[in-house]
Amino acid sequence: MTTAQQAVGRASTSRRAKDLGFRLAMLVCLGLAMLLLGVLLVDVAADGAGNLTWNFITSFSSIDAGQSGIQAALWGTIWLMGVCALFIVPVGVATAIYLEEYSDNTKWWNRLIELNIQNLAAVPSIVYGILGLAFLVRGPLSLGPVILAGGLTLGLLVLPVVIIAAREAIRAVPPSIREGSMALGATQWQTIWRQVLPAAVPGIATGVILALARAIGETAPLIVVGAATFIAFNPDSLNSLFTAMPIQIFDWISRPSNDVNDYRPLAAAGILLLMILLLAMNSLAIWLRNRYEQKW
């Protein structure tokens, strides 16, 4: 009796110790990641919060740091996101529908398409900038360094993200729904348009918002495509020259600061605003997903 108890007791303590040790190690890693992020956020907030005023949002950039604001860049970003969204939603969803519903993935060209999409999601963003410069700004389309070119470049950059998210959402719709619809005499397109897509919308919307959240912070492709750094007007059409928030922030950081004109707090305020936007977009995506997710 005593030996059995001892044996059980001994094993239990060492196993529990290991379990506890593992949990502790995981908590330490989590804590480290959170700490780094927290330090960054606190630092930015400390520098920028004071400058994030209504004045800051409504003023244009200026040599005089006291008068400088982010309005042009903010509207530029909004316009860019608009163009980007209008491009990625139909193209991304249509591609996802083709790949999931129509393509026969034993054919080599369909497998090639799939492979390419996975690769494109990993291509560095500056490559997309060069692509935009060569084909959109100059070359065949010659749009010039305008909003349309910038928006489309960003769209190409995040399109693979949308395609992948849309495919996941479409794939999550069970085959039984499609079968039930076809068995009633619906055509394949009617089934997709009236049953599969509506059920996949929450997943697609989440994917689109996350894609835009990625696009909003991209700087390199916009620099290559020709976003201006010093602009004192808001875009008023797809053919406007433009700037964007990451570019503006980069500009403020790059300028030499002195006692008369210190641009660094402006940059901090810009970063803070950008992070608030990002947080809002990601929260919206998560809320949408939780609220409308279909549990089969």
Next chain:
Amino acid sequence: MTDESREREREELPDHEQRGLHQAIEVRHGDSGAPAVEGVEPKRRAAREAIFHLEDVAVTYAAKPAVRDITFDIGRNEITALIGPSGCGKSTLIRCLNRMNDLIPTARVHGKVMYHGQDLYASDVDAVEVRKRIGMVFQKPNPFPKSIYDNIAFGPRVLGMKGGMDEIVEGALTRAALWDEVKDRLKTNAFGMSGGQQQRLCIARCLAVEPDVILMDEPCSALDPISTGKIEDLMLELEKEYSIVIVTHNMQQAARVSDKTAFFTVELGEDDHRTGRVVEFDDTEKVFTNPSDPRTEAYVTGKVG
């Protein structure tokens, strides 16, 4: 079982159960021509017009036959049951009747499937048109993630059916014996219903497009006995207006509701490939009380399968 206990049992069971249960019990080995049930009228077996004529039908998946040598007719306003052990191709065959096997890329249908004298698989036949007339109810209830109303209205809408949608929905739900239960909550999500109600919803959905034939692939296997009973009663009602083909694993169910029964068995071919065939096709009464083939007898008496 003594006569008194049988009498008692008969009083307690609902109609369709009485007839079928006794049919199932009365099967005796080597019994020839024994009356199926005492005191209960067997289903009238007048000669029925054949709706489907299957001749040497075979289905292959990637060139491997799943089912072959299928030859029988399905009659109008009858319930035809396909029974047999698992894996013998009953579901594969029933899916041929409304061209649902078209959805499986590797499937090929050979032989003749004639519907009202027309070859269903002729090159000028539109599968969508076929499915309007021949509806299907699946094993696991699969309501759409929409309201009850929109579930029923979906079929008529995509087919462009004329007529007030409200009337169509009410009519379909009434014929499926579901109207009273859901009339106050037509706009609520269909997922909020119980399993039995969901399956009746699927039947109502099928009825809304006014088919000629209803195919049921093990409609009750995911349901509890009470829901099963309700659906069996429903089948007997629907039989008056529609022709029904049902695949079932439940022999008692086949005995209870069907007029004709096809018994499937599976044969092992070369390289251990399993292929299903129809061993016997006859009036249900005969298949269960006096089967011609020893394999049928072994299955219905519960010796195998």
